[in-house]
Amino acid sequence: MTLRIQCIDIDCLDPFAVAAFWQEALGWRRTHEEPDEIVLEPPAGSPQDGVAPDLLFLRVPDPTPGKNRLHLDLRPEDQDAEVARLISLGAQRVSVGQGDKVSWVVMADPEGNEFCVLRPLPPEQQA
Incomplete structure (x- = not known):
């Protein structure tokens, strides 16, 4: 069987x-925009183009009811710099009970959708 994830849907008010x-x-x-939905895709011709799932943002009337059941984990080259950049774009750090001794940073986008910023991969694991 051939099956791939086409897109990840993100419900949002705006x-x-x-x-x-x-x-x-x-x-x-x-790559697509209508009044109630927007699609984002990786840059054309990039290694992720046609491989990474699209992100589909859908207007829904209800706010996020609580903790996300699905979230994105992002792997930057520099965790501290990326967290600072994402905060400057409107994200915020959040606590979901992760404690102080974890290697990732839990954040939320402007509507409270949670995501994590992981540590960079060690050099031997970078492609």
Whole structure:
């Protein structure tokens, strides 16, 4: 069987604001836009293009009811610099009970959708 994930859907009150945050955060391109939905894809011709799932931002009338059941883990080259950059774009650090001794940073986008910023990969694991 051949099966691949086409897109990850993100429910939000304001898809334009949330998509704008993620577009800037990831450097992805907007490939589809309607009043209630926006699609972001990796940059055309990049190694992720056609491989990484698209992000689909859908307008829903209800706010996030609590902790996300699914979230993105992001792997930067410099964790501290990336956390600072994401905060400047409108993200914030959040606590989900992770404690102080973890290697990742839990954050939320402008509508409270949680995601994690991981440590960089060790040099021997970088491609």
